[in-house]
Amino acid sequence: MNKRGYLLQSRCYLKKGVERMNQIVGFIGTGVMGKSMVRRLLAHGYDVRIYTRTKEKAEDLLTEGATWVDSIASLANQVDVVITMVGYPKDVEEVYLGEGGIVQNAKAGTYLIDMTTSKPSLAKQIYEIAASHSLHALDAPVSGGDIGAREGTLAIMVGGDETAFHTIQPIFQALGKNIVFQGEAGSGQYTKMCNQIAIASNMMGVCEALAYAKKVGLQPENVLKSIESGAAGSWSLSNLVPRMIKEDYSPGFYIKHFIKDMSIALESAKEMGLQTPGLELAKSLYDELANQGEENSGTQALIKWYLST
Structure with a gap:
């Protein structure tokens, strides 16, 4: 969608009563998830400034209304x-606490x-250092993959601080539906670890079920129709x-990033x-896949492990 299209969509959101804050938003990290999140903010009428190492990688977002900034320090300011x-x-750590980083220049x-899935201990450290600079830091990891980011x-x-959470609510509401304040700094990351732990075992079950269905000669599409709305139902099963x-093993969420999350x-x-x-x-199963060159595939590529055994 071009810039005009996003402006029209923005007006549509505002007519529907979607709240937004008159704030300038900076966004760092325009990958599979980040690009869709920037588009959501643009559609809700936000002035969004983005930083990427090379401007060319941001051309589509610039066409749609974002503004490119040539350094983290400049964006933060x-x-x-x-x-x-x-x-x-x-x-x-580098983006927030490094030389020329956000904390030094905001x-x-x-x-x-920070909506990255990261270490709870690092979230606490950033919170404390940010507070010493009169900055409000929240750790706010997400779940829902590329589909959730896009929609x-x-x-x-x-x-983080509950007051800061409530102040930023309109931005969160532009990006998600299930928005929960979990507690003090680091609590968002701890909660995301609970999410990833649940997904890890669930992905094995989902893949084992599909491999079993194929092995006995069932039609996988029909099996899915029968089991996705019952007790076996899950986001991973349906999506x-x-x-x-x-x-289709294209990444909604990279295997290499899931391995990172599981390691944390x-x-x-x-x-x-x-x-x-x-x-x-x-x-251990995802490590095997990564060693076979699948680190940039989506997490659904785990089925390859089961079908190859």
């Missing part, structure tokens, strides 16, 4: 809210929202099995003395 959706905890009173139906799990059946969850569980055998097994 221009906006009222900074949203980050980057790859790994090391990226989060104006006092700026809201910092604005993400589940958003938020940690990822159709991709598996079509042999395992590390955190170990610190608490909690055993997570299902999570350990799931990670």
Whole structure:
């Protein structure tokens, strides 16, 4: 959709009574999820500034109404809210706390929202350092994949100060539907780990069910119709099995990023003395796939492991 189309869509949202804040929003991390999230913000009438290492990679978003900024420092100084959706905890740390990063350059009173799935301990560290600079930091990881990002139906799990959470609600409402304040800094990330732990074992069950159906000669599409609305139903079953059946392994969520998430969850569980055998097994299977060159495939590519055995 071009810039004119997004302006028309924005007017439509506003006519329907969708609230928005008169804030300039900076966005860092325009990958599979980030691009759709930027488009949601544009559609809701926000002035969105984006940073990418190369301007060419942002041309489609610029055509649709976003403004490109040539450095993190410059972006942080221009906006009222900074949203980050980057790859790994090391990226989060660099973007926020590194030289020329957000915390050093943001104006006092700026809201910092990290929507990356990252380490709870890092979320707490960023919160404390941000507070010392009169900045409001929230950890707000999401679930829902590329579909949720595109349709604005993400589940958003938020940690930090509750007052800041309520102030930023209109932005969250542009991006998701299930928006829950979980508690103090780090709570959003801890909640996302619960989400990823549940998905890890569920993905194994989903793939095993599909592999079983194929093995006995059933029609997978018909099996899905029967089981997705019953006790076996899950988001992964309804949204990822159709991709598996079509042999569509394009990423809504990269295997390499899921491995990162599972590693964080395992590390955190170990610190608490909690055993997570299902999570350990799931990670080992995904590690095998990554070693076979599937790290940039979507998580639904796990079915390949079952069908190859």
